[in-house]
Amino acid sequence: MNILVCIKQVPDDSVEIHLNGEGAPDLANVTPVVNAFDTYALEMAARLKESSEGEVTVVCVGEDGAKNSLKNCLAVGADYAYLIKDDAFTGSDSRGISNILKNAAAKIEAETGKKFDLVFCGKEATDAALGQAGPMLAEELGVGVITNITEIALDGDKVTAKQETEEGYRTVETSAPCVVTVTKPEYDPRYPTIKNKMAARKKPIGDLAMGDLADVAADKVGEANAQVKTLKLYEPAKKEAGVKIQEETEEDSALKAVAMMADAKVF
Amino acid sequence: MAYLISEEAKDLLQDVHEFCENEVKEQCKAYDVSGEWPKEIYDKAIEMQLHSLEVPEEYGGPGLSRVDVAALIEEMAIADAGFATTISASGLGTKPVLIAGNEEQKKHVCQKIIDGGFGAFCLTEPGAGSDASAGTTTAVKDGDEYVLNGRKCFITNGGIASFYCITAMTDKSKGVKGISMFLVDAGTPGLSTGNEENKMGIRTSNTCDVVLEDCRIPAANLIGEEGRGFNIAMKTLDQARAWMGCVATGIAQRGINEGIAYAKERVQFGKPVIKNQAMQFKVADMEIKTETARQMVAHALTKMDMGLPHSKEAAIAKCYASDIAMEVASEAIQMFGGYGYSREYPVEKLLRDAKIFQIFEGSNEIQRIVVANNTIGR
Numbered sequence: 240m241n242i243l244v245c246i247k248q249v250p251d252d253s254v255e256i257h258l259n260g261e262g263a264p265d266l267a268n269v270t271p272v273v274n275a276f277d278t279y280a281l282e283m284a285a286r287l288k289e290s291s292e293g294e295v296t297v298v299c300v301g302e303d304g305a306k307n308s309l310k311n312c313l314a315v316g317a318d319y320a321y322l323i324k325d326d327a328f329t330g331s332d333s334r335g336i337s338n339i340l341k342n343a344a345a346k347i348e349a350e351t352g353k354k355f356d357l358v359f360c361g362k363e364a365t366d367a368a369l370g371q372a373g374p375m376l377a378e379e380l381g382v383g384v385i386t387n388i389t390e391i392a393l394d395g396d397k398v399t400a401k402q403e404t405e406e407g408y409r410t411v412e413t414s415a416p417c418v419v420t421v422t423k424p425e426y427d428p429r430y431p432t433i434k435n436k437m438a439a440r441k442k443p444i445g446d447l448a449m450g451d452l453a454d455v456a457a458d459k460v461g462e463a464n465a466q467v468k469t470l471k472l473y474e475p476a477k478k479e480a481g482v483k484i485q486e487e488t489e490e491d492s493a494l495k496a497v498a499m500m501a502d503a504k505v506f
Numbered sequence: 507m508a509y510l511i512s513e514e515a516k517d518l519l520q521d522v523h524e525f526c527e528n529e530v531k532e533q534c535k536a537y538d539v540s541g542e543w544p545k546e547i548y549d550k551a552i553e554m555q556l557h558s559l560e561v562p563e564e565y566g567g568p569g570l571s572r573v574d575v576a577a578l579i580e581e582m583a584i585a586d587a588g589f590a591t592t593i594s595a596s597g598l599g600t601k602p603v604l605i606a607g608n609e610e611q612k613k614h615v616c617q618k619i620i621d622g623g624f625g626a627f628c629l630t631e632p633g634a635g636s637d638a639s640a641g642t643t644t645a646v647k648d649g650d651e652y653v654l655n656g657r658k659c660f661i662t663n664g665g666i667a668s669f670y671c672i673t674a675m676t677d678k679s680k681g682v683k684g685i686s687m688f689l690v691d692a693g694t695p696g697l698s699t700g701n702e703e704n705k706m707g708i709r710t711s712n713t714c715d716v717v718l719e720d721c722r723i724p725a726a727n728l729i730g731e732e733g734r735g736f737n738i739a740m741k742t743l744d745q746a747r748a749w750m751g752c753v754a755t756g757i758a759q760r761g762i763n764e765g766i767a768y769a770k771e772r773v774q775f776g777k778p779v780i781k782n783q784a785m786q787f788k789v790a791d792m793e794i795k796t797e798t799a800r801q802m803v804a805h806a807l808t809k810m811d812m813g814l815p816h817s818k819e820a821a822i823a824k825c826y827a828s829d830i831a832m833e834v835a836s837e838a839i840q841m842f843g844g845y846g847y848s849r850e851y852p853v854e855k856l857l858r859d860a861k862i863f864q865i866f867e868g869s870n871e872i873q874r875i876v877v878a879n880n881t882i883g884r
Contacts, residue, residue, distance in 0.1 A: 310517075430525050433518060433555040433568045440514055 240293030276361025285316025314431035330462025333371035373420035515574035526585035565616030583756020588710030599625025606730035623668025696721030707858030751823035761838035818880035825873035828863035
């Protein structure tokens, strides 16, 4: 089984980020990390690989700094890693990124002589939270997509996944090759072992640029061709302090809470 | 963090920091109360190979320098000193074999650790603390076996170890030259553990008696030669002490971290208390002491890596780091005011954790004897 995992490097989402004077996120001193949903995708892919046999390749569209994130991926289950980097790709929107990813996958397949059976993406990135790249990549590849999955099983080329919905879960089937986007599963991504981390530092990371990806649609990539542009960023509204309800008995507390909600016309 | 470490160790340090933040720091609070040995935390640490940092590369270890390892151990100690003590005491339990054991013994103990086990070093007895030569445990040769009898006490990892390095008298008439060192696997009939100590601090580490009752082991389990046990034990402690200094430094660093964080939040007289120079000077003194301790640890470990004599440096590192860990922990409590005295807040634990580092692996009085002897000359 040959698996491709697409990752994005994002600012550490455990840090509260504010806008600077120019209205852009102030990312000074914020550590870049692998997008959390992509770490779930990689963990799920690594588990699937380990349950049978196969290889996991990780790709990232980004700058040189993203190599560190790719090395971290090599320490937790990925076998190969590629950084896709070109000035022409900077500022691409999801449509552009998915076109780049499709062509990178084709290039790696041609190089290795092995087709990817499955493509894993995080359901969204924790920075912009668009959630578009996975489904758009499936469209580019002309294959099926199952979004927001928490479990996956492969039987021959039948892919069965547990999909999280707003109401609960449902089981969805499609056939490989396909794209899946992953949300938080029941388990956490593994920590790198000391030895795997040390070995990962020595593994090569492939470089792919515009010149390597012959079929990239030049009219789709880069800032100038982006169809979605961010006009202004807003900080989330600050939450007001809550009200603590602590009556003599739990029953009284519940009654008071219901009365307050009725007053506020919540129902 | 001021250890000068390799690029790969810097990478590992981030991982260890993340692990400790997510899996150790908060979780250990409950175990500090219960005194239970947190197996699930150690299982995760083993999975990440944090327990085998000191295993030499040729026996399956990672092949990091001692200073690289120190940076990682200190990070663990910042999260919880008991956690770091368990891991470091396993290194202590392995050292007699690495110092004086044969190839087969080295492979045996290193494999036990790689497979997820811990080591324990058994020297102290009820009547033999600072006077380590006063032990009464005996080993009598019987054909191809030794038969061990006696009681060891205050043994870190005693109840959870996979193997033990135990000192015992093979010839009472020769005094310290009649002491020998033995490797005993857990589960050997005649070896049992008991009287688990209900300790003041480092409560996430296990400390108990190790009892030997007609415990028969193959003669091949003698480490080095008969009569060399005391010498091996002293060499072991000469190395291990620097590591205890490292853990004590971590306790002090936690005190600084907690003190600063609190003093930035705590508002009195209309401003955060950190704005007061009295508080800033306190932080400066805490930092001066902690950084000095850290560099002394690094110096002792560097000398060890270079194969140079390190007995005095290790003693200074252990003695100084543990003394200042007490002072810094106490000052951290002072920075917290009344809240610092409450078990709701994290700093009183630091004082409880720090105290043992002035006592075990050679009390600080013994360390001063070592330093004096190495300075004055005999």
